[in-house]
Amino acid sequence: MERIMCGIVGFTGEGQAAPILLDGLSKLEYRGYDSAGIAVKRDDSDRVEVVKVKGRLEELSKKTNGGHAVKGNCGIGHTRWATHGEPSELNAHPHVTEDGAVVGVHNGIIENYVELREKLQKNGYSFYSQTDTEILIKLVDYYYKKYKVGPIDALAKTMVRVRGSYALAVMFRDYPGEIYVARKDSPMIIGTNPEGTYVASDVPAILRYTRNVYYIGNLEMARLTREGATFYDLNGDEVTKKLVEIKWDAEAAEKGGYEHFMMKEIHEQPKAVRDTIGSVLNAEGNVDLTAVGLSDEDIRDISQIYIVACGSAYHVGIAAQYVIEDLARIPVRVELGSEFRYRKPLLDPKGLVVVISQSGETADSLAALREAKEKGVKTLAIVNVVGSSIAREADSVFYTLAGPEIAVATTKGYSTQLVACYLLAMQFGLVRGALEESYYHELVAEIQTLPEKIDRIIEDKERIQWFASKYAHARDVFFVGRGIDYAICLEGSLKVKEVSYVHSEAYAAGELKHGTISLIEDGTLVIGVLTQSDLYEKTVSNLVEVKSRGAYLMGLTTYGHYEIEDTVDFNVYVPRTDEHFASSLAVIPLQLLGYYIAVARGLDVDKPRNLAKSVTVE
Numbered sequence: 001m002e003r004i005m006c007g008i009v010g011f012t013g014e015g016q017a018a019p020i021l022l023d024g025l026s027k028l029e030y031r032g033y034d035s036a037g038i039a040v041k042r043d044d045s046d047r048v049e050v051v052k053v054k055g056r057l058e059e060l061s062k063k064t065n066g067g068h069a070v071k072g073n074c075g076i077g078h079t080r081w082a083t084h085g086e087p088s089e090l091n092a093h094p095h096v097t098e099d100g101a102v103v104g105v106h107n108g109i110i111e112n113y114v115e116l117r118e119k120l121q122k123n124g125y126s127f128y129s130q131t132d133t134e135i136l137i138k139l140v141d142y143y144y145k146k147y148k149v150g151p152i153d154a155l156a157k158t159m160v161r162v163r164g165s166y167a168l169a170v171m172f173r174d175y176p177g178e179i180y181v182a183r184k185d186s187p188m189i190i191g192t193n194p195e196g197t198y199v200a201s202d203v204p205a206i207l208r209y210t211r212n213v214y215y216i217g218n219l220e221m222a223r224l225t226r227e228g229a230t231f232y233d234l235n236g237d238e239v240t241k242k243l244v245e246i247k248w249d250a251e252a253a254e255k256g257g258y259e260h261f262m263m264k265e266i267h268e269q270p271k272a273v274r275d276t277i278g279s280v281l282n283a284e285g286n287v288d289l290t291a292v293g294l295s296d297e298d299i300r301d302i303s304q305i306y307i308v309a310c311g312s313a314y315h316v317g318i319a320a321q322y323v324i325e326d327l328a329r330i331p332v333r334v335e336l337g338s339e340f341r342y343r344k345p346l347l348d349p350k351g352l353v354v355v356i357s358q359s360g361e362t363a364d365s366l367a368a369l370r371e372a373k374e375k376g377v378k379t380l381a382i383v384n385v386v387g388s389s390i391a392r393e394a395d396s397v398f399y400t401l402a403g404p405e406i407a408v409a410t411t412k413g414y415s416t417q418l419v420a421c422y423l424l425a426m427q428f429g430l431v432r433g434a435l436e437e438s439y440y441h442e443l444v445a446e447i448q449t450l451p452e453k454i455d456r457i458i459e460d461k462e463r464i465q466w467f468a469s470k471y472a473h474a475r476d477v478f479f480v481g482r483g484i485d486y487a488i489c490l491e492g493s494l495k496v497k498e499v500s501y502v503h504s505e506a507y508a509a510g511e512l513k514h515g516t517i518s519l520i521e522d523g524t525l526v527i528g529v530l531t532q533s534d535l536y537e538k539t540v541s542n543l544v545e546v547k548s549r550g551a552y553l554m555g556l557t558t559y560g561h562y563e564i565e566d567t568v569d570f571n572v573y574v575p576r577t578d579e580h581f582a583s584s585l586a587v588i589p590l591q592l593l594g595y596y597i598a599v600a601r602g603l604d605v606d607k608p609r610n611l612a613k614s615v616t617v618e
C-alpha cells in the first residue's frame with residue numbers, strides 16, 4: 001500500500017520529459033524515498049518506456065544517464081516511501097498494464113484493494129507486484145476497455161469504485177502527449193508555462209519551471225496537454241479553475257511554509273499519531289495486531305519484556321515501561337542499545353525483546369537485536385522506515401506511520417513510537433486478562449482523542465515562544481518529575497539541549513536532594529512535570545524545595561490543576577487524558593520550548609552541531 005508521502009511529477013510539452021521528471025523528483029526528497037521510477041512516451045511510438053530502481057534517486061539518474069537516455073516529451077515519475085511491502089524494483093512505480101495501454105503513478109492508499117483485486121482477477125487480470133497501485137491502474141484499464149469510453153470517463157468510473165485516498169497520474173497509449181490526473185485527499189498541483197504543463201505532489205518539484213499553478217480539488221480530474229489543463233468533476237463536466245501565483249521561495253516550499261522541518265514535523269504529529277493508531281484498529285474498534293505478527297498465543301506466552309533503544313526512542317521505552325507494567329502486568333526492563341549489546345544479558349527464553357527505532361538503522365539497536373536473536377529470544381521492532389535493517393531482521397514489526405522525518409531532533413517519530421507502545425500495552429493487558437474489558441474500551445476511545453488534543457497544544461504555541469525568548473540565554477535547565485512524568489522530563493530535557501545547546505538535565509524529582517539540588521542558584525530554571533495525580537503533591541513539594549533555594553519555576557500540568565499557580569512562576573496546561581497517555585501531550589510544549597530557544601539563539605535547528613539523524617556507527 002502506498003501512503004501519503006510518495007512524490008509524483010509529470011510533464012508534457014516542448015522539452016524532453018525525463019530530465020524534468022528527475023529534477024522534480026529530487027525536489028521532493030523531503031517526502032522520503034526508497035525506490036523511484038519514470039515512464040516516458042514518444043509521440044511517434046506506441047511503446048511507453050518504463051525505468052525503475054530500488055534505492056535512491058541517484059540510481060535512477062545513473063540508469064538513465066540523467067534522464068537523457070529516455071526520449072520523449074510526455075512522462076510521469078514517482079518516488080516511493082513504502083509503508084507496507086518491501087521497497088523493491090517490482091513494487092516501485094510507475095505500474096503498467098500487460099499490453100502497455102495504461103501506465104500510472106499513485107500517491108495515497110486504496111482501502112478496498114483486496115475486493116478490487118478479486119474483481120479484476122475474475123476478469124482475467126494478474127498482478128506482478130504487492131502494491132495497491134497496480135490494482136488501481138488495472139482498474140482504470142478495465143473500465144477504459146469495458147465501456148470503450150475516453151480516459152476521463154474511465155477515471156470517473158474508477159473513482160466511484162475505489163475507497164481511500166489518491167493522487168493519480170496516468171498516461172494512455174491511445175492519447176499521446178496527454179496525462180490524465182485524479183485526486184482525492186492526497187496533495188497534487190498542476191503548473192503551466194509556455195513550454196508545457198506539469199503535475200506534482202507539491203510545489204517545490206516544479207518551482208524551477210513555473211510559479212503559475214492550479215489547485216485541483218477533491219474528487220476532480222484533469223487532462224493535461226502541451227497547451228494547458230482542462231478540469232472535470234465526477235460527472236465528467238468541465239470545471240473552470242483560476243491560476244494561482246506561488247510567492248514562496250523553493251526552500252520555504254519544501255518545508256510546507258514552515259521555517260524549519262522540526263516545526264513542520266511538530267505540526268504533523270496529530271496526523272502521524274492518528275495514522276499509526278488507525279493502522280492497528282479494526283472495523284469493530286478493537287486493536288488488532290495480526291499485521292504486526294503477534295497472535296494472542298504469542299502474547300500470552302511472554303514472561304518478560306526487554307525494551308532496547310537509543311536516544312529519544314529509549315525515552316519512549318522508559319515511558320512504555322510504566323504503561324506496560326501497569327496495564328499488562330508484564331515485567332519490563334528498558335536498556336540502551338549500547339549497554340545491552342555488551343552486557344552479556346541474561347534473557348528469559350520466553351521473553352520478548354522490543355527494539356524501538358525511527359530509522360531502523362541505529363547501529364547499537366541493530367546489534368542489540370542481533371544479540372537477542374542469537375540467544376533465541378523473540379524480537380519485535382517498532383520502526384518507522386519500512387525495509388530498514390531492524391525491520392527486516394526482527395521477527396515481527398510494528399510500523400509507525402510518521403512518514404519521513406528530516407529534522408535531526410525527532411518529534412513525530414517519538415510521538416508515534418509512544419502510541420505504538422500504548423497499543424501494545426492495551427492489547428497485551430486485554431489478552432492476558434490483566435485489563436477489564438470496559439477499561440480497555442475506554443482506552444481505545446481515549447487514545448483516539450490524542451491527535452486532536454495534540455493539535456490544541458500546538459495551537460497555543462505562542463505562549464511557549466514568549467517564555468523561550470525570555471529564557472533563551474539560560475545557563476542550565478533542570479527537569480523534574482516522577483513516574484511517567486520522569487520519562488517526559490528525559491525527552492523534554494534532550495529536546496532542549498540537543499537543539500538549543502543549553503545545558504539541561506532530567507531528574508526523578510525524588511533524587512534531587514541526592515546531589516543536584518546543590519546546583520540550584522538564584523534564577524536557575526527548573527521545570528516540573530506533573531501529570532500523574534498520585535504523584536502530584538510529591539513533585540510539588542520538590543518544586544517548593546528548589547524554589548526556596550532561588551529557582552525560577554515552570555510547572556507543566558493538566559487543565560484543572562490551577563492551584564499550581566500558587567507555587568510556580570510560569571505555568572503550562574495540557575488537556576486531560578488517561579494518565580497512561582500523558583507523555584503524548586506533555587512532551588509537545590517541551591518540543592516547542594527546545595525549538596523556540598534554538599530559534600531565539602539563531603541556531604541551525606534542523607541540523608544541530610555534531611549530531612546525525614541516523615547513527616549507523618557505534
Ligand code: G6P
Nearest residue numbers: 310311312313357358359362410
Ligand atoms: C539520533 C537521533 C535521535 C534518535 C536516535 C535514535 O541520535 O538524533 O533523534 O532518537 O538517533 O535513532 P532511531 O532511528 O534508532 O530512533
